[in-house]
Amino acid sequence: MRLAGFYLFAALVALLPVVFPDNYYVTVVGVTAFFNIMLAVGLNLLMGYAGQISLGHAAFFGIGAYVSAVTTVRYGWNPWVAMAAGLVLVWLIANLIARPILRLKGHYLAMATLGFGIIIHIVLVQADAFTGGPDGLSGIPGLVLFGWHVDSDLRWYVVAGAVMLLYVWLSLNIIDSREGRALRAVHGSEVAASTLGIDISGTKVRVFVLSALMASLTGSLFAHQQAFVSPDSFSFFFSIELVTMVVLGGLASTFGAVFGAVILTFLPEFLVVFEDFQMLIYGAILMLIMIFLPRGLFVTMADRIGPMFAGYFRQGIRET
Amino acid sequence: MLDQLIQFLITGITVGAAYALVGLGFAIIYNASDVVNFAQGEFVMIGAMSAISLIDMGIPYGVALAAAVAITVCVGLALEKFAIEQARDATVVSTIIITIGASIFLRGMALIVWGKDIYAMPPFSGEKPIHVGNATMLPQNIWVMAGTAASVLLVRYFFNRTATGKAILACSYNMKAASLVGINVRKMLLISYGLSAGLGALAGILIAPITYITYDSGVMLGLKGFSAAILGGMGNPMGAVAGGMLLGLLECIGAGFISSGYKDAIAFVVILMVLFFRPGGLFGSAQAERV
Numbered sequence: 001m002r003l004a005g006f007y008l009f010a011a012l013v014a015l016l017p018v019v020f021p022d023n024y025y026v027t028v029v030g031v032t033a034f035f036n037i038m039l040a041v042g043l044n045l046l047m048g049y050a051g052q053i054s055l056g057h058a059a060f061f062g063i064g065a066y067v068s069a070v071t072t073v074r075y076g077w078n079p080w081v082a083m084a085a086g087l088v089l090v091w092l093i094a095n096l097i098a099r100p101i102l103r104l105k106g107h108y109l110a111m112a113t114l115g116f117g118i119i120i121h122i123v124l125v126q127a128d129a130f131t132g133g134p135d136g137l138s139g140i141p142g143l144v145l146f147g148w149h150v151d152s153d154l155r156w157y158v159v160a161g162a163v164m165l166l167y168v169w170l171s172l173n174i175i176d177s178r179e180g181r182a183l184r185a186v187h188g189s190e191v192a193a194s195t196l197g198i199d200i201s202g203t204k205v206r207v208f209v210l211s212a213l214m215a216s217l218t219g220s221l222f223a224h225q226q227a228f229v230s231p232d233s234f235s236f237f238f239s240i241e242l243v244t245m246v247v248l249g250g251l252a253s254t255f256g257a258v259f260g261a262v263i264l265t266f267l268p269e270f271l272v273v274f275e276d277f278q279m280l281i282y283g284a285i286l287m288l289i290m291i292f293l294p295r296g297l298f299v300t301m302a303d304r305i306g307p308m309f310a311g312y313f314r315q316g317i318r319e320t
Numbered sequence: 321m322l323d324q325l326i327q328f329l330i331t332g333i334t335v336g337a338a339y340a341l342v343g344l345g346f347a348i349i350y351n352a353s354d355v356v357n358f359a360q361g362e363f364v365m366i367g368a369m370s371a372i373s374l375i376d377m378g379i380p381y382g383v384a385l386a387a388a389v390a391i392t393v394c395v396g397l398a399l400e401k402f403a404i405e406q407a408r409d410a411t412v413v414s415t416i417i418i419t420i421g422a423s424i425f426l427r428g429m430a431l432i433v434w435g436k437d438i439y440a441m442p443p444f445s446g447e448k449p450i451h452v453g454n455a456t457m458l459p460q461n462i463w464v465m466a467g468t469a470a471s472v473l474l475v476r477y478f479f480n481r482t483a484t485g486k487a488i489l490a491c492s493y494n495m496k497a498a499s500l501v502g503i504n505v506r507k508m509l510l511i512s513y514g515l516s517a518g519l520g521a522l523a524g525i526l527i528a529p530i531t532y533i534t535y536d537s538g539v540m541l542g543l544k545g546f547s548a549a550i551l552g553g554m555g556n557p558m559g560a561v562a563g564g565m566l567l568g569l570l571e572c573i574g575a576g577f578i579s580s581g582y583k584d585a586i587a588f589v590v591i592l593m594v595l596f597f598r599p600g601g602l603f604g605s606a607q608a609e610r611v
Contacts (some may be wrong), residue, residue, distance in 0.1 A: 283425025
């Protein structure tokens with residue numbers, strides 16, 4: 001029963017392409033939404049549950065994508081090996097910087113993660129012998145899964161959807177595990193958590209590395225799906241967009257992150273009609289939600305609607 | 321080699337002066353309200369853009385510059401009134417996102433008003449280069465340095481010598497105590513935002529004749545100003561000024577001797593190192609935990 005919401009969500013994801021086959025918003029924008037959900041769910045583990053802000057999460061996404069792109073295009077590696085190489089590299093980098101970065105708090109932490117993200121972005125632009133510079137790198141091969149070529153929009157929907165559901169399932173389970181309770185305790189009060197014998201720095205470092213790895217894997221899939229990468233996809237602005245997704249839905253809620261990612265993926269599609277006003281509207285929405293619904297759209301709604309149902313059930317019990 | 325170094329120093333001090341003004345604005349707002357204002361760079365852009373538009377309309381140079389600062393101050397006041405004050409009890413993460421939202425909003429507004437064109441501003445006084453040994457500098461370089469020095473001194477005077485400045489300092493130490501001794505805290509917050517918007521606009525106007533300005537010029541400038549404030553130790557206005565100068569020098573020397581493409585990366589690597597080894601900034605008190 002604990003995962004009822006998850007099964008409902010999985011059924012919805014599975015049914016959408018059946019009900020709307022060949023629909024642009026389902027099989028094309030939908031896959032982008034899946035990638036964003038994966039990133040947002042990973043970032044939410046770090047930001048929402050461990051309470052550590054990151055303004056540079058796009059960097060890990062970018063490293064994963066570029067390791068896959070460069071090794072497959074320039075050196076002809078097998079995509080799966082490339083993906084693993086990306087994960088190893090991100091694991092090394094994340095472990096290297098996690099401790100010094102997570103020592104910082106508040107605005108200092110924001111600055112450090114932001115700086116890290118910008119450095120990686122500059123390297124992607126400048127190291128053009130490998131990365132192709134600002135023009136990016138094209139001709140990235142598709143994925144082959146046991147002889148099954150992932151080459152159509154629908155097939156990508158299936159692969160990305162499955163991995164996305166795995167991420168959501170993983171996130172829901174981590175949060176209710178021993179490690180997840182430790183994480184939430186650290187967020188609540190580090191002093192209290194440490195008196196309970198929780199290894200605070202270890203807990204923070206592990207969740208940082210995990211969310212970096214999740215982003216790296218998403219990056220590899222993204223590179224193979226797009227067949228093209230350019231530094232623009234991994235800029236400071238995208239890091240901000242990821243933070244916005246997590247906060248829009250509501251921090252510390254896996255489905256909040258899912259909700260925020262879906263909204264922010266589809267919003268630009270609909271704002272296209274407003275052309276020049278797109279940026280203005282985007283900024284205004286961001287401000288208004290944070291000012292009036294600081295706990296996020298999804299969490300606020302869930303809190304309002306949840307008790308209504310709870311009341312209904314209680315009534316039902318009393319009457320019988 | 322020496323001439324080159326002098327040239328880099330001149331450029332570095334000029335760029336650093338602009339970062340110093342933006343960083344000073346960051347520090348003032350952070351002091352007054354514990355908010356890191358990510359829209360600080362947009363103040364710079366709005367100041368420069370408005371000045372250029374007003375000059376184009378044929379308004380006398382001096383009047384146009386003053387009006388541009390006034391417009392930006394109004395934007396700063398509006399930001400405090402309609403966004404920051406509405407979210408007084410917000411967490412650090414929320415306020416960061418609110419000001420990021422504000423910066424995107426202001427950039428969107430600039431995009432509508434000025435489009436994506438690149439704007440240039442005529443210099444304050446001529447373009448005849450001045451020779452310093454074998455290095456050259458423009459009159460505008462001197463304007464930037466002098467303008468920054470004058471504003472920094474004025475801000476110092478304001479905080480150390482005037483009743484209003486001292487009242488703002490009192491608010492930054494303890495808001496409740498300040499309101500108990502009869503200081504109008506909300507008014508002081510408004511003044512801080514106005515002041516730092518004005519400083520941002522001034523930075524924009526000073527450097528606009530040297531660099532080009534577009535609707536999104538504020539992003540990098542804002543981030544550099546934030547870095548300057550962090551380098552100096554958040555909430556230490558004079559530290560932010562020193563941090564800005566240092567950042568400008570590092571960048572230009574790094575760009576000259578190492579690689580111009582990695583210019584911004586050099587600046588951020590230095591900031592990361594400072595954060596890792598002196599988390600309180602170069603001139604601030606340490607505020608980090610051990611892991």
